[in-house]
Each structure stands twice: as C-alpha cells, then as structure tokens.
Amino acid sequence: MTRLLNKGQELGLVDSNLQDFIWCSWRPILQSSQDGAAVLPIDWDSPRWRDVLARVLQALRNDSEAGFAGLFEDYEQFA
Numbered sequence: 001m002t003r004l005l006n007k008g009q010e011l012g013l014v015d016s017n018l019q020d021f022i023w024c025s026w027r028p029i030l031q032s033s034q035d036g037a038a039v040l041p042i043d044w045d046s047p048r049w050r051d052v053l054a055r056v057l058q059a060l061r062n063d064s065e066a067g068f069a070g071l072f073e074d075y076e077q078f079a
Helices: 003-012 015-032 047-062 068-076
Strands: none
Touching: 003 015, 015 068, 047 068
C-alpha cells in the first residue's frame, strides 16, 4: 500500500485522484480473484499498464474536472 501511495504522490495525484489511483490499482485484481487468495496490485511500470496510466494522466492534465477512476474505466480496455 505504501508503494502505491508513494507512486501516486510521485505522479502528482492528490485528494480523490490519489484515492482513486489506489482503489483502481486493486480493483481489477479483486474482481478476478474468486478464492480470496493474496494478490498483488497493478504494476503500473509494466508495459501492459504503463500506457493506460499515461493516457489517464494526460486526460487529467487536459481536463481538470475529470477524475482518475472514471478515466481509468475508459482506458483500462487498452491494457
């Protein structure tokens, strides 16, 4: 959790966007985990998720009214 918090802060995320970043980092894994086994959050540095994160961050810069979670839902299909 600390790693994700630090990563989000390094990206310049604050307040609800930082909270959404943390939540979104776990969400796809929680949805796919059927047995409740320990799982890891999204690795935002992996090639699969790096592009999604770049798209979300760019959209946040372009629209100050947008939120991380909504944009993540729009772009996660590219992972």
